[in-house]
Amino acid sequence: MSAELTISGKLHANLIIKNSGASLARDVKVSFDPPLPTEEKSRDGQRNVAALINKRYSDPIPVWVPGREMENFYWVRDKTTPDDDAKSVDGVPREVTVTISYEDDRRKHTYTDQFPLNVRELEGAALPVKTTITSGPSAGLHPPRSN
Numbered sequence: 001m002s003a004e005l006t007i008s009g010k011l012h013a014n015l016i017i018k019n020s021g022a023s024l025a026r027d028v029k030v031s032f033d034p035p036l037p038t039e040e041k042s043r044d045g046q047r048n049v050a051a052l053i054n055k056r057y058s059d060p061i062p063v064w065v066p067g068r069e070m071e072n073f074y075w076v077r078d079k080t081t082p083d084d085d086a087k088s089v090d091g092v093p094r095e096v097t098v099t100i101s102y103e104d105d106r107r108k109h110t111y112t113d114q115f116p117l118n119v120r121e122l123e124g125a126a127l128p129v130k131t132t133i134t135s136g137p138s139a140g141l142h143p144p145r146s147n
Contacts, residue, residue: 003098003115011077018069025064025102030057037091049073
């Protein structure tokens with residue numbers, strides 16, 4: 001099992017929880033330290049992504065197959081905060097430790113893994129860009145070149 005943050009836009013990051021092992025994980029529990037906010041609404045009046053994450057992982061997941069991943073909206077930047085001290089509009093902390101505990105497929109062993117995550121690690125990362133060339137020999141293969 002693993003937990004990681006990925007960039008999904010200039011102001012957004014996603015949390016991915018994944019079973020990257022070769023066997024089933026049973027009774028998977030996911031927790032956060034510090035705990036994620038529980039408010040249903042964020043500062044901008046939208047639904048709080050932290051509340052959705054809390055709900056998703058509130059009960060153990062009975063069976064998690066190899067290769068399965070759950071992607072969650074995690075960090076939505078509050079545009080009113082300065083770049084050098086960006087805050088989440090949902091009150092999600094910049095640094096969090098995700099703890100994942102689970103049993104092996106035969107229920108003989110219990111594992112607990114911790115993943116310290118920090119949104120700051122994504123700052124300055126290249127954003128994914130989709131570009132399509134519609135004509136010529138490179139159509140659809142390469143981004144246009146600028147001179």
